[in-house]
Amino acid sequence: MGSRTRNSTRKQPPRARNGDLERAATPERVAAIAARLAEQWPDAVVELDHENAYHLLVATILAAQSTDKLINTVTPALFARYPDPTALAATDPAELEPMIFSTGFYRMKAKHLIGMARRIVEYHGGEVPDTMAGLVDLPGVARKTANVVLGSALGKNEGVVVDTHVSRLAPRLGLTTHSDPVKIEEDLMRLVPRDQWSIFAHRLIWHGRRVCHARKPDCEHCTLAPLCPSAGLAGLAAPARKPAAAAAHALRGAKPAPTRAQRAKAATLARAGNATKSGSAAKSGSAAKSGSAARPGDAAKSGSAAKSGNAAKSGSAAKSGSAAKSGSAAKSGNAMQGRRA
Numbered sequence: 001m002g003s004r005t006r007n008s009t010r011k012q013p014p015r016a017r018n019g020d021l022e023r024a025a026t027p028e029r030v031a032a033i034a035a036r037l038a039e040q041w042p043d044a045v046v047e048l049d050h051e052n053a054y055h056l057l058v059a060t061i062l063a064a065q066s067t068d069k070l071i072n073t074v075t076p077a078l079f080a081r082y083p084d085p086t087a088l089a090a091t092d093p094a095e096l097e098p099m100i101f102s103t104g105f106y107r108m109k110a111k112h113l114i115g116m117a118r119r120i121v122e123y124h125g126g127e128v129p130d131t132m133a134g135l136v137d138l139p140g141v142a143r144k145t146a147n148v149v150l151g152s153a154l155g156k157n158e159g160v161v162v163d164t165h166v167s168r169l170a171p172r173l174g175l176t177t178h179s180d181p182v183k184i185e186e187d188l189m190r191l192v193p194r195d196q197w198s199i200f201a202h203r204l205i206w207h208g209r210r211v212c213h214a215r216k217p218d219c220e221h222c223t224l225a226p227l228c229p230s231a232g233l234a235g236l237a238a239p240a241r242k243p244a245a246a247a248a249h250a251l252r253g254a255k256p257a258p259t260r261a262q263r264a265k266a267a268t269l270a271r272a273g274n275a276t277k278s279g280s281a282a283k284s285g286s287a288a289k290s291g292s293a294a295r296p297g298d299a300a301k302s303g304s305a306a307k308s309g310n311a312a313k314s315g316s317a318a319k320s321g322s323a324a325k326s327g328s329a330a331k332s333g334n335a336m337q338g339r340r341a
Helices: 027-040 053-062 068-081 085-089 093-103 106-123 132-136 143-152 164-172 181-191 194-210 244-251 260-340
Strands: none
Touching: 027 194, 053 068, 053 106, 053 143, 068 093, 085 106, 093 106, 132 143, 143 181, 143 194, 164 181, 164 194, 181 194
């Protein structure tokens, strides 16, 4: 049997339990959602610090794959050095990149910022364009960034800001069945009155950041729960807790599973230990061989010494015998002389 084909379909956002969008997303229901959001977040605004459209445009480009809080720590020094598009257009990437390094993707962002500033200077007289077409023509600017600048800095409702929070909350609330930001924006523009496009998006973003979190939405304290088809769904609930035994084991200080880096280090140390043992064994073998080679010589030396000793003993014995014989002969001679006398 052939292998089963893996499903590579892109994961869709959580759907409302009521699959009939026309029945779930009515203008009356959307108006009720907007009213509750307005009551809870009356002062919702874009949370990027700015004084003009240029500031907000730069900050929004930098905020991609980053956080507003971080960007607000970077832009004061940036705006002090580059107060307008003309100053930014004249800079060099090598000078700009270190200033925005902490925001991530700094090389690409530096390229977009400088390209955006040069386009504004060359085609718009140094002023940020106030139309959707003019903004999306700038490097690094798509509909979301353009909607932020138009709605918050220029007071124009040309569209609805669809960021990661709006993309998450709109399907949960049953306001769309799409995951593509452009299609989500089209659904929201159809349901929300035009004069509320900008403020509705900001309030939805605030609600997503503070209540309707990605992994653990606070449905219990959510003002939209009575109107939300997804409130309390199992797929949106917090992850299940560990069993009591596992929790107790964790409290006893169980060691966590080693990381890939730790496993690699352990393998390297093990190889080094094996190499050391092999070297020690080789040295021991060499010493043993040397000892074996030395033994025959020692034996030969011992044999020679033994022979010398034996020879010396024989010589001594021979001398003793000779001396004894001489003594005996002398005594015999003396005895004979005594007899003659």
